[in-house]
Amino acid sequence: MANQHAVSARAVLRDVRITPQKARRVIDLIRGQKADEALTILKFAPQAAGEVFHKLLASAVANAKQQDPAIRDASELFVTEAYVNDGVTLKRFRPRAQGRAYRIDKRTSHITIVVSEIAHGAEGSAK
Numbered sequence: 001m002a003n004q005h006a007v008s009a010r011a012v013l014r015d016v017r018i019t020p021q022k023a024r025r026v027i028d029l030i031r032g033q034k035a036d037e038a039l040t041i042l043k044f045a046p047q048a049a050g051e052v053f054h055k056l057l058a059s060a061v062a063n064a065k066q067q068d069p070a071i072r073d074a075s076e077l078f079v080t081e082a083y084v085n086d087g088v089t090l091k092r093f094r095p096r097a098q099g100r101a102y103r104i105d106k107r108t109s110h111i112t113i114v115v116s117e118i119a120h121g122a123e124g125s126a127k
């Protein structure tokens with residue numbers, strides 16, 4: 001193994017009040033990018049989730065710096081994994097006409113971002 005020193009750090013945000021469908025639109029923009037470019041993309045993304053992802057990616061970069069002090073900045077790291085899973089769904093009810101009730105689902109997401117020193121070119125080659 002030539003590169004035993006490859007640092008991989010992750011950051012997880014659970015139960016964030018963004019629907020998974022809207023969050024996946026934003027996370028697809030940064031998957032596979034260099035971390036500094038991804039931070040720039042998220043900073044100027046028009047979606048509301050961009051701010052949350054920017055903070056989470058900055059946390060993942062900080063975790064990588066904490067693991068390996070040789071890492072100076074985000075330009076040395078790549079976003080190797082970024083995914084959104086469904087969280088708990090908050091169920092709320094609204095009154096409707098003629099005594100009926102209408103359920104409103106307030107969806108949440110679990111977001112995970114993994115940064116690494118090396119970019120994963122072929123994702124299926126590890127298996």
